[in-house]
Amino acid sequence: MRSIRDSKGFTLIELMIVVVIIGILAAIAIPRFTAVSDQAKQAEAAPILKQICSLAQAEYMKTNDWSAITAIGSLPGWEDPGAEYFSFTYSSGTATASTSVSGLVNQTMDCDTGEIS
Numbered sequence: 678m679r680s681i682r683d684s685k686g687f688t689l690i691e692l693m694i695v696v697v698i699i700g701i702l703a704a705i706a707i708p709r710f711t712a713v714s715d716q717a718k719q720a721e722a723a724p725i726l727k728q729i730c731s732l733a734q735a736e737y738m739k740t741n742d743w744s745a746i747t748a749i750g751s752l753p754g755w756e757d758p759g760a761e762y763f764s765f766t767y768s769s770g771t772a773t774a775s776t777s778v779s780g781l782v783n784q785t786m787d788c789d790t791g792e793i794s
Contacts, residue, residue: 715780722763722774722784723793729755729765729772730788743770 732752737743749755749767758765762781763774774784786793 718762718778719781721760725758725760725765726772726774726784726786726793729767730786730791733767733788
């Protein structure tokens, strides 16, 4: 005689345990993914700030005057990079990356020293 216990498949308890394990893994992975994603977005600004300062320093070497460069549009060779998370400005030796995205921080680069704050 065949027993009902011999049937193939998963029990409800086994399925619930799998769902709980997946939930625990998701609770750990999602915050870590969000943090890494924000760091990657934040990294978008630094190379563009360096490019702005390089263009400004090249123009400074020609004119020997930081005030000759009044705006980012007046930098020879500047083209808008189409950055997704930041907008860029330049004023008297300082390049600035501004953002309205939560979790990201505005950055400023002093073109004299090359320091980003």
